Amino acid sequence: QVQLVQSGAEVKKPGASVKVSCKASGYTFTGYYMHWVRQAPGQGLEWMGWINPNSGGTNYAQKFQGRVTMTRDTSISTAYMELSRLRSDDTAVYYCAREGRYCTNGVCYYIADYWGQGTLVTVSS
Amino acid sequence: DIQMTQSPSSVSASVGDRVTITCRASQGISSWLAWYQQKPGKAPKLLIYAASSLQSGVPSRFSGSGSGTDFTLTISSLQPEDFATYYCQQANSFWTFGQGTKVEIK
Numbered sequence: 001q002v003q004l005v006q007s008g009a010e011v012k013k014p015g016a017s018v019k020v021s022c023k024a025s026g027y028t029f030t031g032y033y034m035h036w037v038r039q040a041p042g043q044g045l046e047w048m049g050w051i052n053p054n055s056g057g058t059n060y061a062q063k064f065q066g067r068v069t070m071t072r073d074t075s076i077s078t079a080y081m082e083l084s085r086l087r088s089d090d091t092a093v094y095y096c097a098r099e100g101r102y103c104t105n106g107v108c109y110y111i112a113d114y115w116g117q118g119t120l121v122t123v124s125s
Numbered sequence: 126d127i128q129m130t131q132s133p134s135s136v137s138a139s140v141g142d143r144v145t146i147t148c149r150a151s152q153g154i155s156s157w158l159a160w161y162q163q164k165p166g167k168a169p170k171l172l173i174y175a176a177s178s179l180q181s182g183v184p185s186r187f188s189g190s191g192s193g194t195d196f197t198l199t200i201s202s203l204q205p206e207d208f209a210t211y212y213c214q215q216a217n218s219f220w221t222f223g224q225g226t227k228v229e230i231k
Contacts, residue, residue: 035220045161045169045212047220061219062126095168102174109175111159111216115168 002026004096004116011122017084020119022096029077030054033099035112036070036081038092046092050099051079086123093118127151127215131223137231144200146226148213153193157217160189160198163225164209172211173198203228 007021022034036048049060051070058070069082079096100113128151138144148158156176161169171180173189176196186201200207208230213223 037220037222044224045214045222047222059219097168102178104175104178107156107175109157109159109216111171111174111214112161112169112220113171113180115170118168 002098002114004098004114006094006096006116006119009120009122011124012086014087014123014125016086016123017082018086018121019080019082020094020096020121022079022081022116024077024079024098027098029072030074032101033110034070034072034079035097035099036068037095037097037112039095039118040089040092043092048081048094053079083121086121088123091121091123093120095119127154127218127221129213129215129221129223131211131213131226133226134224135227135229137229138203139231140203140205142203142231144203144207144228146198146211146213146228148191148196148198148223150194150196150215150217154215154217156192157215158189158191158196159214159216160187161212161214162207162209163212169212200228 003025005023030053033050035050051058053072072079095118096116097112098114099110102109130149158176160173163169177189188199210225210227212225
């Protein structure tokens with residue numbers, strides 16, 4: 001069965017960086033894009049970007065350009081999301097989500113079908 | 126960027142009620158819309174994709190409709206396990222989520 005297992009909670013000071021991992025199992029890691037989505041306390045979901053585990057290509061939301069880096073290690077089926085220059089408003093649960101391909105009526109849709117359990121990142125002085 | 130607006134932001138309902146949540150896109154997205162359910166402390170769960178296709182294993186009391194800019198999620202007969210927050214998501218141009226609708230016990 002498909003599983004995405006993320007690394008544990010982190011506490012960071014403002015200005016520091018954090019790197020969250022997402023280990024995939026139960027499917028071919030290089031066959032599916034991986035997205036990162038975050039959720040601030042009591043707030044909604046915010047898309048951060050994706051990585052193509054096969055090529056390493058990335059696409060980041062404009063809001064995070066210059067601060068986020070998504071990488072992967074195919075030898076251990078793990079994706080990473082690093083966020084730098086942390087601020088207090090980066091406090092959130094960070095999720096990885098696999099982009100599944102679902103086809104109906106001749107059209108294929110790419111959506112988040114499996115999610116990691118989430119990693120709480122707290123930014124506090 | 127495509128903005129997604131959900132309404133209402135919260136709804137109080139009883140077991141057995143019919144609940145409808147709406148989602149509006151700031152520009153046309155054809156059927157590139159998904160719905161997710163999220164319970165406290167848990168990751169979102171995919172309910173519907175392509176605006177109206179039910180994800181495998183999701184009860185048939187959930188249904189979706191719409192195309193273009195206006196979409197709805199309907200729960201035909203609310204069950205105790207359905208009290209949660211629901212999000213729409215557009216996948217036409219990158220991803221954007223609605224702000225969420227919390228379904229609460231009346």
